[in-house]
Amino acid sequence: MQQSELYFTNSSIILIRFFLFFFNPLQRVHILVLNNYMKLHNLIFIFHFSLLTLFIGCDTLFTSKPETGETFDQTLEGLTRTQKLAFARGDEAFEKTFSVIEGLGPIFVQPSCEGCHNGDGKGHPRTNLKRFQKNDGSQVDTNFTIQYGGAQLQQRSIPGIPPEEIPSQRSAISTRSGPPVFGMGLIEAIDDATILANVDSGDGISGKANFVPAHEMAIPPNVNSYNGKYLGRFGRKSGTPFLLQQVATAYLQDMGITSEFFPQELQHAQLGTMSENIPEPEVSFSTLNDVANYLRMLAPPKRGKITSQIKLGDSLFTAIGCANCHIPKMQTGIHPTIAALSNKQVHLYSDLLLHDMGDELADNFIEGEANGKEWRTTPLWGLRLYAENLGGTAYYLHDGRTNDLKTAILFHGGEAMSARNLFNALSNADKEAVLAFLRSL
Amino acid sequence: MKRFTPILHHSIIIFLVIFSNIVFAQNDDSIKTSNPFVKGGAYDKPFVTNVFSKTAIGGYVETVFKIERADGITEEITFEARRFNLFAHSIISQRTRFFTEIEFEHGTEEINIEFAALDFDITSFATFRGGIILSPLGKFNLTHDAPLNELTDRPIVSTEIIPTALSEAGMGFYGSLFPSANSRLTYELYAVNGFNDGIITNGSGTQIREGRGDVGEDNNQLPSFVGRMGYSPLENVELGLSAHSGIYNTFNVDGLEIDDKRNLTIAAFDWEYNTEEFDFIGEYARSTIEIQKSLQGLFAERQQGMYAQCNYRFGKKYFSFLPLSYFTAVARYEFVDFDTELKGDALQNITFGINFRPTSDTVFKLDYHYQWNWNRVDVVGNAAGINFGVASYF
Numbered sequence: 001m002q003q004s005e006l007y008f009t010n011s012s013i014i015l016i017r018f019f020l021f022f023f024n025p026l027q028r029v030h031i032l033v034l035n036n037y038m039k040l041h042n043l044i045f046i047f048h049f050s051l052l053t054l055f056i057g058c059d060t061l062f063t064s065k066p067e068t069g070e071t072f073d074q075t076l077e078g079l080t081r082t083q084k085l086a087f088a089r090g091d092e093a094f095e096k097t098f099s100v101i102e103g104l105g106p107i108f109v110q111p112s113c114e115g116c117h118n119g120d121g122k123g124h125p126r127t128n129l130k131r132f133q134k135n136d137g138s139q140v141d142t143n144f145t146i147q148y149g150g151a152q153l154q155q156r157s158i159p160g161i162p163p164e165e166i167p168s169q170r171s172a173i174s175t176r177s178g179p180p181v182f183g184m185g186l187i188e189a190i191d192d193a194t195i196l197a198n199v200d201s202g203d204g205i206s207g208k209a210n211f212v213p214a215h216e217m218a219i220p221p222n223v224n225s226y227n228g229k230y231l232g233r234f235g236r237k238s239g240t241p242f243l244l245q246q247v248a249t250a251y252l253q254d255m256g257i258t259s260e261f262f263p264q265e266l267q268h269a270q271l272g273t274m275s276e277n278i279p280e281p282e283v284s285f286s287t288l289n290d291v292a293n294y295l296r297m298l299a300p301p302k303r304g305k306i307t308s309q310i311k312l313g314d315s316l317f318t319a320i321g322c323a324n325c326h327i328p329k330m331q332t333g334i335h336p337t338i339a340a341l342s343n344k345q346v347h348l349y350s351d352l353l354l355h356d357m358g359d360e361l362a363d364n365f366i367e368g369e370a371n372g373k374e375w376r377t378t379p380l381w382g383l384r385l386y387a388e389n390l391g392g393t394a395y396y397l398h399d400g401r402t403n404d405l406k407t408a409i410l411f412h413g414g415e416a417m418s419a420r421n422l423f424n425a426l427s428n429a430d431k432e433a434v435l436a437f438l439r440s441l
Numbered sequence: 442m443k444r445f446t447p448i449l450h451h452s453i454i455i456f457l458v459i460f461s462n463i464v465f466a467q468n469d470d471s472i473k474t475s476n477p478f479v480k481g482g483a484y485d486k487p488f489v490t491n492v493f494s495k496t497a498i499g500g501y502v503e504t505v506f507k508i509e510r511a512d513g514i515t516e517e518i519t520f521e522a523r524r525f526n527l528f529a530h531s532i533i534s535q536r537t538r539f540f541t542e543i544e545f546e547h548g549t550e551e552i553n554i555e556f557a558a559l560d561f562d563i564t565s566f567a568t569f570r571g572g573i574i575l576s577p578l579g580k581f582n583l584t585h586d587a588p589l590n591e592l593t594d595r596p597i598v599s600t601e602i603i604p605t606a607l608s609e610a611g612m613g614f615y616g617s618l619f620p621s622a623n624s625r626l627t628y629e630l631y632a633v634n635g636f637n638d639g640i641i642t643n644g645s646g647t648q649i650r651e652g653r654g655d656v657g658e659d660n661n662q663l664p665s666f667v668g669r670m671g672y673s674p675l676e677n678v679e680l681g682l683s684a685h686s687g688i689y690n691t692f693n694v695d696g697l698e699i700d701d702k703r704n705l706t707i708a709a710f711d712w713e714y715n716t717e718e719f720d721f722i723g724e725y726a727r728s729t730i731e732i733q734k735s736l737q738g739l740f741a742e743r744q745q746g747m748y749a750q751c752n753y754r755f756g757k758k759y760f761s762f763l764p765l766s767y768f769t770a771v772a773r774y775e776f777v778d779f780d781t782e783l784k785g786d787a788l789q790n791i792t793f794g795i796n797f798r799p800t801s802d803t804v805f806k807l808d809y810h811y812q813w814n815w816n817r818v819d820v821v822g823n824a825a826g827i828n829f830g831v832a833s834y835f
Contacts, residue, residue: 112645118820
């Protein structure tokens with residue numbers, strides 16, 4: 001046999017062996033698969049049926065979104081895609097819980113924004129913050145405030161560092177719950193003139209504006225200045241004029257997180273300046289801006305169902321004078337960057353001004369031009385969802401002292417005394433109507 | 442629930458120590474068994490036992506496709522290359538063995554030596570073990586390989602209260618003894634570096650998982666102790682009691698006392714009952730964490746959780762061309778309370794799954810879960826999802 005023939009024969013044998021090696025098992029598998037066809041078919045049917053069932057029951061089995069306007073964490077309508085992206089970034093930053101190795105503290109109140117503003121709503125009394133100061137009833141002893149590391153108590157501290165304590169020489173302690181943070185962009189977008197138009201309307205309701213200094217990095221262009229001060233509109237006593245400043249201050253005072261606004265750690269009331277050895281600033285300017293934009297774009301919840309009782313309560317609310325301070329609606333001006341905030345009617349039920357609320361609510365804490373009895377009229381929007389957002393208990397008023405709306409009304413004194421007395425004089429049915437109205441906001 | 446007192450914590454440790462002494466006192470001619478020390482644990486991995494020389498290698502791989510929604514918002518639709526683990530097993534001499542497991546999580550995002558320990562048989566019921574050990578805290582931490590488990594996600598109590606996989610540098614002893622022909626007692630007791638300050642400093646609130654200790658150096662020069670006793674009255678039943686206790690924080694630096702000593706104790710009870718068709722397994726764990734006064738009320742001092750799971754095997758040889766194949770239907774209930782002092786800050790989860798194993802070492806898992814999450818002010822949120830995973834030893 002020639003060499004080429006030998007080569008051919010050997011190659012053929014190898015090919016045949018190769019074919020048999022692969023084909024026979026494949027044939028066997030093929031037959032087996034045919035034998036098992038019905039079983040496979042049944043399984044595939046069950047799989048598809050299961051998927052179909054899951055998709056039909058999607059909302060039940062895979063959770064469902066809350067209805068629009070039923071929570072505090074929804075966006076304004078009419079945002080652009082860029083604005084929605086900014087909202088998402090801010091949402092993430094707002095929800096972030098800082099750890100010690102990320103810069104939390106060394107002294108702080110809560111480790112996250114959410115800690116004081118649960119679900120973007122009101123804070124639980126457990127997370128209340130305390131401010132202290134020494135004053136003579138009209139003037140604050142600023143040296144005392146500086147000596148004890150600022151007016152806010154940081155009652156929490158990281159391992160190895162004791163917390164702050166309120167010095168015994170203080171004359172006032174103000175206890176406050178975190179306020180809801182939705183609708184802040186709409187509040188920011190209301191022109192100064194609209195708010196100032198309600199100052200001291202001559203009806204026995206004083207309506208005082210709080211003009212306060214601003215951090216230079218927070219001052220937006222084309223904003224009105226009043227002898228170097230600005231119209232305060234955020235905080236329980238309108239102590240802060242701009243949202244960005246509110247955010248930067250909260251990062252430092254509440255979480256001990258430094259930023260380009262406030263690059264130095266807080267001074268400990270008893271131990272002086274301390275650090276947790278994390279390089280400053282601990283968050284960037286863009287993070288603060290993201291959070292400020294997030295708050296700007298949070299929509300207030302929608303009104304609840306309106307019944308005839310609620311309509312009656314609405315008219316009584318106005319008739320007894322509650323609406324003199326809790327003004328039902330205001331109009332926004334032109335917002336320079338977010339069109340969705342411009343020219344909107346805002347149903348916030350507040351005049352955003354300071355009022356004397358009497359002795360029972362007084363904290364004797366002076367903040368800017370607000371004295372120890374004055375508080376900014378709390379916006380009442382979203383009141384109906386307070387309890388739902390706090391595990392079933394509403395915790396009304398600035399320190400969450402009561403779960404009973406009627407009791408909260410009866411705490412009103414000072415300029416609100418007349419309205420409170422008129423409320424007390426209502427029949428039980430009318431009182432219930434007012435309460436039902438408030439619970440519909 | 443009543444609080445675990447320090448006396449109870451110490452009693453558990455003392456009991457484990459006494460128990461280990463009893464074991465050492467046993468006769469060398471105890472009943473021999475072919476059962477592995479921990480079924481599915483070190484030295485009981487497929488593909489590492491058929492050795493041609495001193496050393497064999499093996500491993501497992503796990504990949505998952507996830508769909509996850511929370512309160513109506515799709516959070517994830519993603520593939521996740523979860524784990525690629527390599528085992529090596531070496532019989533160094535008749536009494537000396539070495540086993541190691543190296544874990545690659547999410548590709549090369551996290552690379553850990555999960556286990557690397559040398560075992561020396563002193564007697565038939567006492568073996569010395571030293572190295573990076575898998576802490577015997579609960580049963581799941583010892584048998585957490587993806588191909589072994591019937592569901593794609595690990596039990597939450599076994600990841601959050603017992604931070605599986607909990608590996609620590611340490612030394613100690615383990616062994617088995619046999620009170621009767623059908624029963625078995627196993628024990629493991631080790632001194633380890635223990636947890637570190639990360640429990641408080643590295644996460645949001647108290648997170649035991651974040652404080653898994655350093656294998657290079659103890660942060661506080663005080664070893665912790667971890668031990669487990671397992672009792673099997675019958676071959677198919679096992680009850681386990683385990684505890685981990687020790688100081689976790691850095692309380693001195695260069696000999697200077699900078700803080701109080703703070704203890705972390707985790708106690709666990711596990712159970713397992715197997716028949717040919719059914720498994721009933723579960724674990725309960727409770728942790729007590731001493732924290733400084735300024736963080737009390739904000740950071741949890743006590744946490745607890747449990748899971749109970751039932752596996753039902755059916756359809757063996759359903760496909761004649763896959764004679765070793767079978768299906769498993771699985772149901773699991775679990776609950777974790779991240780702060781027992783608080784109403785809220787808890788989680789409840791139910792999972793249903795169905796698996797197909799062409800052979801026992803490879804599994805295709807399909808499961809659905811629904812979760813209730815209560816935040817710290819007791820407002821509930823929901824999450825649900827479907828996982829499809831494949832895992833196999835190789």
